[in-house]
Amino acid sequence: MDGALWLDLVNPGREEEAAVERLLGLDIPTREEMNEIEISSRLYLENGGAFMTAILPAHTDGDDPEMEPVSFVLTSDRLVTVRYHEPRAFVSFPPRAERTALEVANAESVLVALLEAVVDRLADILERAARDIDAISRRIFRPSGDATRDNQKTLEEIGRKGDLTSNIRDSLLTLERLAGFLGQVTVQRKSSKEIRERVKTLSRDIRSLLDHAGFLAQKVTFLLDATLGMINIEQNAIIKIFSVAAVIFLPPTLIASIYGMNFEHMPELDWLLGYPFAIGLMIVSAILPYAYFKRRGWL
CATH class of the missing domain: 1.20.58.340 (Magnesium transport protein CorA, transmembrane region)
Known part of the structure; x- marks a missing residue:
């Protein structure tokens, strides 16, 4: 553990937290502190460490993901993540980094690469949601000749896609604040130009995904109104x-x-x-x- 760049604490017990705190000389955020909604409780500097918390989804194969906070603690030589659920990016990132020989020379590069994997995963979720929403739209406006429109089922599907889009949008908002804070931290620490550019690119990617999530939310609202209109016509x-x-x-x-x-x-x-x-x-x-x-x- 002494030479590790990244320490990933999953459902840590008090003994694990105490061992990491002794190693870093910092207090690890508790689960209650991670659930605080104030920005000052999620993004702050303390004793040379940068503490950042974002809401990330897990179990995203369906329309009801588990939304829980994940804390990133960045010190001069280590990254510590604290989480109580299993976002897929945390499972897929280590083997992918090993397989592609990803360059992770320091804790900052590990953090940026991990956040890039998280954003890629959120983009995949939005793409799947967009395909499902398009399929619902085709069912509403271009039903097949022998198909019977089940309005109740359609309304339920629209509601689930609306909830999924809203959850992903909330996650992206927390990541946008985290990326902005991380950009300031890299400037203060005089990080390498490559790291600063990657953080800027990460922020742009998150903003573009936020725009896309906003578009999907508007489309969901439109489909909801259209379905209610179809019901009124019938x-x-x-x-x-x-x-x-x-x-x-x-x-x-x-x-x-x-x-x-x-x-x-x-x-x-x-x-x-x-x-x-x-x-x-x-x-x-x-x-x-x-x-x-x-x-x-x-x-």
């Missing part, structure tokens, strides 16, 4: 059918009501053709409104 079509049926059957009902009255002096009661006359009159009174609606294009 409901209006059903109500229109009942309204037309009520209007068509209103005249026959009126005629039947008239001839159903029990008055003594009704001329048609003794008429031999009275019954077929009433039936024919009811049929004609139903056909006329139907023909009128059809001519006006209301059916």
Whole structure:
């Protein structure tokens, strides 16, 4: 542990924290401190160490990622990360760095490379979300001929994509603040030009992903409004059918009501053709409104 550039503390116990604190001469943030929302509690300098905390997702294969804070403690010669969940970037970064012989000459280069892997992972999540949102859009606006639109299922999918996009956007916002703070730290420490340029590139990448996440959030809102509009159109079509049926059957009902009255002096009661006359009159009174609606294009 003495010669390690990167110490990754996963669900550390008190003994592990104490050992690392003795090694660094710094206090490691506790889980409660990592969950503080004030920027001053997430980004600060103390005893020569830079403390930075960001919200990162884990279990991102689905639409309900686990969002937890991860703390990065950068000293002059070591990087310490403290986390209580498993973001995929922390699992995939070490073997990829070993496989590609990634240059990590000091703790700063390890931190920047790790943050680049985190941002790449967030970009992959947004790309997958964008593909899923496009698929939902096609289902809404270009349904196949034999497909039955399940509006409840569509609304649930839109809601899940909205939550996923919102979570990733929150993570990117914390990373944007972290990258800005890290840029100031590298300037103060007179880090190499390469490190400073990589931090600037990292900040630009995060901003572009934030713009993309904002666009996806707007598209999700649009699809939500569109789906609700489709539901209203379907409901209006059903109500229109009942309204037309009520209007068509209103005249026959009126005629039947008239001839159903029990008055003594009704001329048609003794008429031999009275019954077929009433039936024919009811049929004609139903056909006329139907023909009128059809001519006006209301059916």
